[in-house]
Amino acid sequence: MAAASRSLSTQGARILAQQLREASERRHALAVAQVGRSRACAFDLHAPRPVPGSILAPGPDHPRALAWLWQHWGTTQALRHVVVLGEPRDQEAVEATWRLGFWSADWTPWRALSAIAHNWPQLRFETRPLYAQAT
Numbered sequence: 001m002a003a004a005s006r007s008l009s010t011q012g013a014r015i016l017a018q019q020l021r022e023a024s025e026r027r028h029a030l031a032v033a034q035v036g037r038s039r040a041c042a043f044d045l046h047a048p049r050p051v052p053g054s055i056l057a058p059g060p061d062h063p064r065a066l067a068w069l070w071q072h073w074g075t076t077q078a079l080r081h082v083v084v085l086g087e088p089r090d091q092e093a094v095e096a097t098w099r100l101g102f103w104s105a106d107w108t109p110w111r112a113l114s115a116i117a118h119n120w121p122q123l124r125f126e127t128r129p130l131y132a133q134a135t
Helices: 009-035 062-074 110-119
Strands: 078-085 099-104
Touching: 062 110
Parallel strands: none
Antiparallel strands: 078 099
């Protein structure tokens, strides 16, 4: 005996699509509300280089959002998988060091780092892309 096939009516599909759209909008609104306030990310570019709310509101894939991110951060997405890597290898270092690892949509957030360096000239950045580990 074959299993009965179930299908979704057109009206049911519309209702489901509306529910998914509303859930996505609620999640996006919650995320936007946490920008610059959440401590969940060790190096959140929103804190030193905040994205204006008018740019965030339409969503991260909106052409204006992508253009703003590239112009101000040098990458088209927020950093992902940000982790503190621990103590520097050179224990003789005179300077305090904070080592981070992260995934970036593009090479590095070079424009954001440049702006941070301009605002805090005592900071020094060293970046080293590790392409082999990006799999």
